[in-house]
Amino acid sequence: MSIYLITLLNMLNGISLRGSRIVLSLFAISLGCDAFEIGILIALASVLQLFLGIYAGQISDRYGFRLPILFGSLGSSIAMLVPYVYPDLTSLYASRILTGLAFMFFAVAIQNLATTIGGTEMRTRNLGTFSLGQSVSGLLAPIMVGLAIDHYGFATSYLFLAILAFLPFVALLVFPQMIPTVPPRKHQASKTHVLDLVRIPPLRRTLLTGAILFSGVDLLSFYLPIYGHSIGLSATTIGLILGAYAAAAFVVRLVMPAMVKKAGEEKILTLSLLVSGAIYLLFPFFENAWVLALISFLLGLGLGCGQPLSMILTHAYSPDGRVGEAMGLRITANKIIQVAVPLVFGFMGGAFGLFAVFWSNAVLLAAGGYLNEKGGGAPPCAEESVKG
Numbered sequence: 001m002s003i004y005l006i007t008l009l010n011m012l013n014g015i016s017l018r019g020s021r022i023v024l025s026l027f028a029i030s031l032g033c034d035a036f037e038i039g040i041l042i043a044l045a046s047v048l049q050l051f052l053g054i055y056a057g058q059i060s061d062r063y064g065f066r067l068p069i070l071f072g073s074l075g076s077s078i079a080m081l082v083p084y085v086y087p088d089l090t091s092l093y094a095s096r097i098l099t100g101l102a103f104m105f106f107a108v109a110i111q112n113l114a115t116t117i118g119g120t121e122m123r124t125r126n127l128g129t130f131s132l133g134q135s136v137s138g139l140l141a142p143i144m145v146g147l148a149i150d151h152y153g154f155a156t157s158y159l160f161l162a163i164l165a166f167l168p169f170v171a172l173l174v175f176p177q178m179i180p181t182v183p184p185r186k187h188q189a190s191k192t193h194v195l196d197l198v199r200i201p202p203l204r205r206t207l208l209t210g211a212i213l214f215s216g217v218d219l220l221s222f223y224l225p226i227y228g229h230s231i232g233l234s235a236t237t238i239g240l241i242l243g244a245y246a247a248a249a250f251v252v253r254l255v256m257p258a259m260v261k262k263a264g265e266e267k268i269l270t271l272s273l274l275v276s277g278a279i280y281l282l283f284p285f286f287e288n289a290w291v292l293a294l295i296s297f298l299l300g301l302g303l304g305c306g307q308p309l310s311m312i313l314t315h316a317y318s319p320d321g322r323v324g325e326a327m328g329l330r331i332t333a334n335k336i337i338q339v340a341v342p343l344v345f346g347f348m349g350g351a352f353g354l355f356a357v358f359w360s361n362a363v364l365l366a367a368g369g370y371l372n373e374k375g376g377g378a379p380p381c382a383e384e385s386v387k388g
Helices: 003-030 035-050 053-063 066-085 089-116 120-152 154-174 194-198 201-230 235-263 265-280 289-303 306-316 323-352 354-375
Strands: none
Touching: 003 035, 003 066, 003 089, 003 120, 003 154, 003 201, 003 235, 035 089, 035 201, 035 323, 053 066, 053 089, 053 323, 066 089, 066 154, 089 120, 089 306, 089 323, 120 154, 120 235, 120 306, 194 201, 194 323, 201 235, 201 265, 201 289, 201 306, 201 323, 201 354, 235 265, 235 289, 235 306, 265 289, 265 306, 265 354, 289 306, 306 323
């Protein structure tokens, strides 16, 4: 299967997922929720994913990619339909739980597929293309959803996202050959354990720093709409500010291969964390939409290359035959932080204002950069002994 088709399927699902975060925050505000309750809503999906990430990776390793992707696409579509049919606070909770369940299976399988096709020599190039697609979905989602909210309302916006999430399901039903068939593998539970992966020092460090980086991306999509609403910005304007982040992520991922070739994956990841932490400090000082868009763009330059680098390093440090499990563990690590951070930051936002949310995340990103710099060693190509 072409990496471009994989990227297209992931883009459709990504627009739905990213768009739902914006609709969720603004819809919850309109229903009278404060920052802490929105934090609970954010964390709900992550709580469920904590228990499914490794299992989803094992399913992908053993039985292939097609069924998890089909399940994830259909489940995401159903999750988006719930608030359309029942536009109230209860439906937002239900939708968020279903989204967490469906996203885990889709994301682990399609990321595993993207890192597998073409062999080791194509891995960095494939993940570069895959990440560019994620940037495009990150650019389109806030703009499209912002316009949809302002012109058609929250419920209809969810219907639009449900249709997008359903398209990969339809594509794989009509063209099943799009996903390569993988022979089932026997489970080696008696010989392997997930803790074996955690005991690999470079993989453990990559999982932790990747989770910290992902928290920076995720919090932006949830708390920038809250901040924008508090200073009187429209949904369309908020979408354009978030789109500036995605545009920067697209640009930096175009030059990422050259950056990695010159400095290595570990150093670029460290720089990404440190620069992003510094930029996060700027948000609460400004209310002008153009200035906020510029800050968002700069943050995209910092965080934009972090996610693909995290995937590349996770794959590089994973034992043979357990890449899907490691990818699931990576997402599980992301979710541990995503459960804690929204709740803690939501409480801080309610008690101390959104200044505390942005600044605390800046400190978290800087700490991640320090951790990666302190523990970073040889690049993945020099650590092939990890494999096998």
